[in-house]
Amino acid sequence: MREETESARNQFSVSPAFSMQQVISVWVRDPRIQKNDFWHAYIDYEICLHTNSVFFTKKTSRVRRRYSEFVWLRQKLQANSLLMIQLPQLPPKNPFFSLNNGQQVADRMKGLQKFLEQILQSNLVLSDSCLHLFLQSQLSVSKIEACVAGKTSFSVAQAVQSSGLRRFHSEEDLQRDLSVSCDSDSDSSDCRDPRHKNKVSPLSKSKSAATLDLRGACQEELLSCSSGSA
Numbered sequence: 324m325r326e327e328t329e330s331a332r333n334q335f336s337v338s339p340a341f342s343m344q345q346v347i348s349v350w351v352r353d354p355r356i357q358k359n360d361f362w363h364a365y366i367d368y369e370i371c372l373h374t375n376s377v378f379f380t381k382k383t384s385r386v387r388r389r390y391s392e393f394v395w396l397r398q399k400l401q402a403n404s405l406l407m408i409q410l411p412q413l414p415p416k417n418p419f420f421s422l423n424n425g426q427q428v429a430d431r432m433k434g435l436q437k438f439l440e441q442i443l444q445s446n447l448v449l450s451d452s453c454l455h456l457f458l459q460s461q462l463s464v465s466k467i468e469a470c471v472a473g474k475t476s477f478s479v480a481q482a483v484q485s486s487g488l489r490r491f492h493s494e495e496d497l498q499r500d501l502s503v504s505c506d507s508d509s510d511s512s513d514c515r516d517p518r519h520k521n522k523v524s525p526l527s528k529s530k531s532a533a534t535l536d537l538r539g540a541c542q543e544e545l546l547s548c549s550s551g552s553a
Contacts, residue, residue, distance in 0.1 A: 351436035378449040384459040
């Protein structure tokens, strides 16, 4: 009788892997002014991701992206979806956007996070390799396109798993594969070169006070994510 009870219980029990709710948490935070020289600068943002979703093999990641790269991502995802879905809008491009205006930076940052939160609810978008490389690799958008097209010496999975390591490419790959650094804040720019050592200027406290509410939103499990962003 006991064995029959155990058998019935096992038959209708749900595996923990399936009973656990899949969660994808994403934060856009820590805006930083990147300076190539005295005349050219732009802002990029840290994207922290923490998930238990089966769509992601890497459960925790941290990358930095700029607004123009978000624009590229939306265009790419929309094209790849073959118009089967309508993606949410990004915060609008502002011709009067100032790198030193804390409120404008905070509003854009909130809009970028809202965009990511919404697109991560779509299984169709979650199956797109461009999204995974955008969120979990340091590749420029031109290298993402090349990687997805199979034109690089590394696969999508290798690019994701190797992100954050001190050395990913060989010296030969670095010379051949990396793209040229952008030197302006133009939203049409789509390149980034890790070899170019930009001067980093964090926003001043007085001009970035509006972002403090977002920085406190990250949970304890992502404290390690922010430790390396200095």
